[in-house]
Amino acid sequence: MAFNTSEKILESSSSSSFSPAELASQGNSMLKSTEKLISTLVKPTDTSDNVSFTLPAVEVEIFMVGPNVTLDKIPRLDTTNSSVDIDLIGIAKNNSERSAAVAFMSFNTMENLLKPDFFNTSNDTIKTMMSTVISATLPKTTNTKLTKPVNFTLKHIREFDPSGSLSCVYWNISEWIVDGCSVLKINSSYTVCSCVHLSTFALIMQTSRPPESDSLLDVLNLVCVIVGLVFFSLSLLTFALCQWSPGVNNVARINICISLLLAHLLFLLTQQFLNIIRPHQVLCAVISGVLHFLFLSGFVWMFIEAVLLFICVKNLSQISSKKREVLSSGYLCVIGYTIALVVVGVSVGLLPEGYGSEHCWIKMDKGFIWSFLGPVCVILALNMILFINIFISLNSTLKNLNAEVSQMKQTKIMVFKTLAQFVVLGCSWILGFFTNGSKVLEILFLILNSQQGTFIFLIYCVLNNEIRQQYRKFFRCLCPGLKQH
CATH class of the missing domain: 2.60.220.50 (Chondroitinase Ac; Chain A, domain 3)
Incomplete structure (x- = not known):
């Protein structure tokens, strides 16, 4: 009692x-x-x-x-x-x-x-x-x-x-x-x-204690990611439907857009429905594995694009002729996705419980995050080496250009393209290594990383004179049709 x-x-x-x-x-x-x-x-x-x-x-x-x-x-x-x-x-x-x-x-x-x-x-x-x-x-x-x-x-x-x-x-x-x-x-x-x-x-x-949710940062993240997804989609449509100059190889750019579009879209949907997904540990782990694969694929394709840019500079003396292709588009696709798949497969084999953090991403404990950061660092380092070689080759090649080719014009185009390519390939990710809880750097990283689609659209579409001409033709055809309705 x-x-x-x-x-x-x-x-x-x-x-x-x-x-x-x-x-x-x-x-x-x-x-x-x-x-x-x-x-x-x-x-x-x-x-x-x-x-x-x-x-x-x-x-x-x-x-x-x-x-x-x-x-x-x-x-x-x-x-x-x-x-x-x-x-x-x-x-x-x-x-x-x-x-x-x-x-x-x-x-x-x-x-x-x-x-x-x-x-x-x-x-x-x-x-x-x-x-x-x-x-x-x-x-x-x-x-x-x-x-x-x-x-x-x-x-x-x-x-x-x-x-x-x-x-x-x-x-x-x-x-x-x-x-x-x-x-x-x-x-x-x-x-x-x-x-x-x-x-x-x-x-x-x-x-x-988990960090308090910053509603302003959440809204900014949502808006930025959606804007980036829109420009990824516009870039893909442009690469697929517009007519490009002979010798322009858009395979790497198309696959960069596909990988990063799917990665950002999946990450956005996961965070929006995290309360529903998080209790299902297996689903959360699968999502983090797919995200690992998609982001790594984007980096591999960025490296392939840097290699293609390097080849372009090497062949600068033959600008008007069709660029030689080292590998066909099919082989490039196999390389681009297989490397990322192998890294994810090895990671799963070594530590399957490393997937499925609180945000359905790679867990930080036991150093498993380096299954993503390791390949990223290697690719960024290789890109830096390629860019140094590009500048050296560019300087050497321009000295031997034919007199009828405008040396100044070609120099500006290639230097701008190289610098813009570097921004697309990894400047935003390099910044991510140094945020260390800084609110300003975190916001800057969020904006730059979410706007990769915007950068690609500006560099390869908007700033391309031939593509701008095709945009004008499209809108001229579109406007009369709208007036008739």
Whole structure:
């Protein structure tokens, strides 16, 4: 009856109407009354005896030893979510009566009173109760000094976050503290704590608070990504439908647009419906794997475009003739997508759990993010080497141009194209390495990265005189048709 009444008190105390001081006071009262009730079950014994029972509010294990105990050590005391190893035989030998008793209790809903927020730490973290609240006492034992530390095994009652910090704590009147307790072992399902005294214990996990959502940044991101997607689409239509000069190879540019268009679109949809997708861990991991593949494909195609630009400069002396193709479009497509697929395949094989972060992207722990950053750094470094060679070749080639070719004009075109290509290929991603929480750099990275489609459209479409002429013809045909309607 007493324990059932305590359960009702716990249920009524879980509301937010009680102050922290009132919750702590009620918790202390319940712990004291429970210990007094449990002590009544301890009876003198000559050898050893035990009592155990389970109620909705509490599970209790009591073990008693007497002067003629035949055990070398008492068995482990177990409840559903916890257990304790204690040297009760050694404690009994230090008592004049040569007897001792231990009471081990596991409270299933005590965290409603002794909340994890009572664990006061200097850092501002989210605190989560990872175990049931347990209590261990030595009732009706004269000398309660421990002969050796007591080990508690606490089963995790909530999902363990590997990035979180676990602390073995005990209750000290009004707060949880760690004095005298330490963590011996941690895995995903339980933690072993060692304490040099007996009291009321629990396992508390601290995790970093997620950054507060910036509504202005969210709106800016949404608008920028949508604008970028529109210009990716316009670039694709232009590359596919407009007539280009002989020798112009748009295969790399088309595939850059396809890869980045799909990547930005998938990322945008994922973030908009993250609350629906996130609970489905497999779906979230698959999405992050697909994003990994699409963004890497974009980088590979950017490198291929840089190689084609390098070939273009090498053949600058034959500007009016058709450019030779090193590989056909089919081979380029195989190379462009296979490299990214191989990187993702190896990453999945090495660490499949590396996919599916909180934002359905690659997880940052265990260095797995380098499965993306590594290839990106290699491609950006190779692009830099290519661009240096391009400038050297450009300078050498222009000195040997025929007199009828305008050296100044060609120099301006090729230098501008090279610099513009560098912006498209990775300047925005280079900036991403240096944001380091800076709001200004974060906004700048967001704008530049989301506007890759806009850059491609401006560089290859709007600033191309032949394509502008075709745009004018299209609008001239379109306007009379609109007037007739």
